[in-house]
Amino acid sequence: MSKNADLHARRLAATPRGVGVLGDFFVERAENSLVWDVEGRRFIDFAAGIAVLNTGHRHPKVTAAVKAQLDAFSHTCYQVVPYEGYVRLAETLNEIVPITGPKKTAFFTTGAEAVENAVKVARAATGRSGIIAFSGAFHGRTLMGMALTGKVNPYKIGFGPMPADVYHAPFPIPMHGVTVADSIKALHTLFKADVDPKRVAAIILEPVQGEGGFYVAPTEFLVELRKICDEHGILLIADEIQTGFARTGKTFAMDHHGVKADLITMAKSLAGGFPLSALTGRAELMDAAAPGGLGGTYAGSPMAVAAALAVLDVIKEEKLNERAERLGAALKERLNSLKASVPQIADVRGLGFMVAVEFNKAGSHEPDADFAKKVQTEAMKRGLILLTCGVYSNVIRFLAPLTIEDAVFAEALDILDAAIKA
Incomplete structure (x- = not known):
């Protein structure tokens, strides 16, 4: 054999x-x-x-950064004994993410964790529970991630009822007969038929759908979403887990549109193969959760943080x-x-x-x-x-x-x- x-x-x-x-x-x-x-x-x-x-x-620079970190220490749990790399990476992301005003960043381990914590922050900051996602979306395999995901096979089959207060609207895909106007109309219908907009904490979307088929969100659509969110006090979450860190020709896909999100989730290429995800948001939103409400045992691994700092250098240098x-x-x-x-x-x-x-x-x-x-x-x-x-x-x-x-x-x-x- x-x-x-x-x-x-x-x-x-x-x-x-x-x-x-x-x-x-x-x-x-x-x-x-x-x-x-x-x-x-x-x-x-x-x-x-x-x-x-x-x-x-x-990548040689990423490998060298991880080796150097391993020679120093591999784990303390940031919430027990913090380290400078975590803070430095947060400062760096706060400078480059397309969000208006002062920003703060928390680190986790997987993209699904970043999405889960974005929902937690949105609910804590707004006092609301509803979340709107889109057809074809993929936001993870956790229970909330599955609920937000707009694709049944294979992600939802056999896993029972999803978390409540999650709604879906059609993502605009003109070649499939769904225009921006159709999507916006469906959102307004959702507000009439299923959920009061004053109960919606956030709308989450991928600027380019990943698992859904690499459909690019039109700028017009993002502009309209921003207006709807501002009108009703809803937060806009951009899931940049697959689109981030130069994949789309800009550091973030939202940079193509000039539309600012309130919260942005990141993972995948952030740390060049090491498990790390991030949630960056407006400072006042990120501070809504009480101490202990965010984090995780492996969240912001020292080796993954070192890799991420090297990755950001490589993106710029090369x-x-x-x-x-x-x-x-x-x-x-x-x-x-x-x-x-x-x-x-x-x-x-x-x-x-x-x-x-x-x-x-x-x-x-x-x-x-x-x-x-x-x-x-x-x-x-x-x-x-x-x-x-x-x-x-x-x-x-x-x-x-x-x-x-x-x-x-x-x-x-x-x-x-x-x-x-x-």
Whole structure:
């Protein structure tokens, strides 16, 4: 039995099927945009740990920062014995997040925790309980995260009733027949039919939907949401967990729109592969929770904080915002060039290097999940790791490290081209 086959059999016996796994191989080592499995096969990583590795696998500066921190101390629990790195990272995020006025930041471990705590802060600050999210959204696998998530399969199946006072409105996707006007009208209908706006603490959305299909929120939509929130005293939460840290060509996706959120959640590429999430918000909102109301045993891990400080340096020093724009433009150009010969390509979209291609059955508006899966499978056979997404699983998203070498990127585009044509 091969090494991969042996490990696969052991995985099936030891771990639950609910932890879905894409690959049938096991990684042994990785470097920047490349991974090698236990049998020595090489793959180009266009998943990057699901948007976690904007600065690539094992960036030298991130690795050095973590090693230095490990030589000093690995854990104290910030709430017991604090450390300067936590404060310095909070100060840094407070300077760069697109929120108006004085800001404060708290750290956690996962994106779902950041979302949960955003809801806690919003409720504590407003004295209200209602939360509005959008169809197609993904906000985590915790109970509140599932409740906010606007996609049933596979995230909600079999997990029983969701937390109360969570509502959903349609996300504007013109190619699916939902305009900005439709979404705003649905919100006003929600206020008439389901929940008094004066009972709504917050509206949460992803500026670019992640699991939902990489649909970009139109600026007009965000402007209208800001107006609605201001009119009714509702807080606007931007979930930048997948969009943050140069992925879209700006440090945060909200920077594309000039619209300010009240609270912003971050995780994924914040710490270059180390578990860390953050919630930044207007200072008076973040101070609404009483001492002890926020935090966690591993929240703001010293090693993850050290990695995050290095990541922010790398983004600036290597001009990754600009690189994201160049890589994304080249990828979209290649995908668009295939439209004439591949009628299943329904749309190519994205901000920066947060790009997706959507497939429909040729000559129709019917989603073609089978075609997307075949492209993903064929690419994997040729050594390119891709992820699908979308409510109908008919979208392929591209999340390669922003530090990918030019030659490897060109190789990946050729593989992608061949996989789609195949």
